[in-house]
């Protein structure tokens with residue numbers, strides 16, 4: 365007889381899902397029993413940490429990742445991170461233990477009484493199998509669902525007595541043999557007519573979104589922009605969980621502002637706006653204005669039918685972004701347009717005491733390796749980091765597209781585990797670090813060599829900036845005096861130091877990036893928003 369546990373672990377093996385992130389409880393122990401040697405369990409001390417580690421791992425490996433949570437309260441703790449994973453289009457299998465079936469109807473302690481409904485809005489599919497024998501099939505369905513466009517989390521609730529039950533052998537062979545190819549290409553006629561629109565446009569522009577990188581379309585995006593001499597903007601930063609285009613490329617024109625009026629203003633004079641791999645658009649805050657500049661048409665390419673349906677303007681082609689870009693590159697001719705002026709070189713101004721966030725990122729840029737990866741959660745210095753680093757390699761940037769804090773620190777650990785040969789630098793505001801602070805323990809315990817750079821401005825700077833925009837005065841709770849992140853990280857086992865001068869920061873970062881252990885560098889910075 366094959367048990368449900370044997371069948372499930374065989375299924376995970378088939379999908380290359382031999383790393384399981386989680387935080388266990390009594391309801392998960394039967395799943396973890398006799399844990400196979402070829403699997404690795406990565407413990408997060410809070411479920412938000414476990415989910416965000418899995419999110420980073422899934423995105424940076426390009427494959428579904430598994431996170432296992434403790435029945436209702438564990439899922440509850442993980443919800444903010446599941447929300448982010450959905451916005452990130454991150455293919456996650458989220459599982460949670462459940463009471464023994466015989467005690468669920470009486471709602472014995474720890475019963476997740478409506479397990480499938482709790483996570484429902486944040487996942488693509490949520491399910492509790494009707495019989496123990498169905499567990500492997502349900503897991504297989506969840507894995508396929510997570511990996512199909514738009515990628516995202518899928519949830520399965522697993523009663524704890526199911527693991528030793530007998531699996532349904534007939535169903536099993538079917539589960540193992542099935543491959544689902546998730547990519548869907550565009551209609552060739554639609555691409556031909558888009559190619560013609562591009563060629564005929566007087567002043568077209570490309571807006572590059574995060575799913576270009578996720579779908580492997582990086583080189584084709586560059587080829588399209590170069591063939592058609594398209595100026596390229598990055599989609600607005602709040603939804604830009606990844607980069608879609610090399611930001612040091614001469615055609616790159618910067619990141620679009622995230623609000624309706626300013627975005628249309630930035631694109632003034634364009635007659636065709638081609639958006640690839642992004643929603644249209646991840647706006648925030650609300651600054652009204654025309655959706656498009658006068659005379660402009662918009663065409664978007666996304667693999668997400670929901671993004672297509674909810675776009676407030678423009679035409680949409682639903683397709684894998686990389687396949688659509690490849691088809692477009694094959695179709696369009698060389699354009700004769702004048703190239704736009706490149707962005708001016710970043711400058712950081714003079715050294716101040718404390719340093720500006722701009723100077724901190726400029727210093728990071730000087731020591732940053734070509735194959736480095738940034739995981740960013742430093743809200744008030746996001747634009748400055750993008751401008752100073754101008755990251756230009758695929759898979760070099762991760763950011764919570766959902767905007768929920770608590771992603772950066774653990775996601776960096778997941779990214780580093782998935783990309784052990786690339787140096788990962790996790791840039792955090794000292795406020796943001798608190799939402800997943802126990803992640804430092806996992807970094808230390810599993811020796812994950814992330815460099816953590818903490819910007820300490822003693823406030824929620826971005827919320828003060830928002831208060832100005834929203835014309836809010838007198839709001840409490842926006843100051844963070846005396847948060848000692850370096851000391852806390854050290855207590856969790858991460859080697860940590862605080863520096864303040866630019867030369868100290870330079871050498872501390874250089875050493876931390878070269879180190880094969882997790883390291884933290886904390887630096888005080890001037891308060892306020894850093895736009896460049």
Ligand SMILES: Cc1ncc(C[n+]2csc(CCOP(=O)(O)OP(=O)(O)O)c2C)c(N)n1
Nearest residue numbers: 743744768769793794795796823824825826
């Ligand atoms: C889970 C969650 N809670 C609250 C917020 C609201 N929020 C957005 S930015 C921010 C401040 C973050 O502080 P810090 O990391 O110090 O960055 P700074 O704004 O100073 O750059 C807060 C509280 C959020 N985005 N997510």
